[in-house]
Amino acid sequence: MTLKIRNETASDVAAIEAVTIAAFHDAEHTSHTEHFIVNALRHAGQLTLSLVADDDGAVVGHVAISPIRLSIGPADWFGLGPLSVLPQRQRQGIGVQLMNLNRPGFCRQSRASYFLSNRSPYEQSTLPRRIQDRGGQTNP
Template identity: 60%
Template sequence: MTLQLRHETAADIAAIEAVTIAAFADNEHTSHNEQLIVRTLRAANELTLSIVAEEQGHIVGHVAVSPVTIVDSDGHKAPGWYGLGPISVLPSRQGQGIGSRLMEHALSELRALGGAGCVVLGEPAYYMRFGFQSYAGLLLPGVPSEYFMARALEGPIPKGVVTYSDAFNIA
């Protein structure tokens, strides 16, 4: 079976929601609102990238990327930074490299867009495989630092406080 990675179309929206709900259904470290985050990012025109993994006409995975704001102690903003997530793969297809392919594809597209870097909130053992790591000077308030990681695509890792889109505050 051939896995195709491509940008979402309007016809994919219901399948993306279903995959996202299924992917996080048994995750104990979530509010189970990931599909609402994606929906709200889309409605606010804040989805920089929305990439699906499709196999034989069925969506089996999805990754969303949206802009983040990083402000240092002097009030300066670091341009060109994005947040990756949520990333979702159907439970029956997890552990087969689909998430890795989505991750690598998203980072490649961000680099092609001229992105400076990407942040992610998640399991360190997974995301460190893709070059993400925690940085003492880069903070997401209210989150244990080891679960908040960054990867530069060009230039240094900025210092400052990271703010995601308001879509991530949806209940």
């Protein structure tokens, strides 16, 4: 297994959709529209960052970051999600690798703030309940 986290390419689109559908298939907290959301954001040119976990040429995970608009506060906020990993590859640290690679670098590069969207029970139990803020600083 040679896992590599990289930016998505045009040839990854179908695999990203399949991974996203599979990852949320049995989830109770979803309406199973995550793949539609990712595709709509991509077609609208609103995927600020789209990373895949590539295992020897096979996409086994994906995370998306896109701009969001808040009713108050600064305009430079981004939503993180969905975060998808194939069911048979979950709980192997792939999601953590996708998160760890995008959060600090994205915040430092863009000077933006973001939050997690569609937090699953897994995310709620494993990720700190904090917001990653400007420049990689963490606020409670």
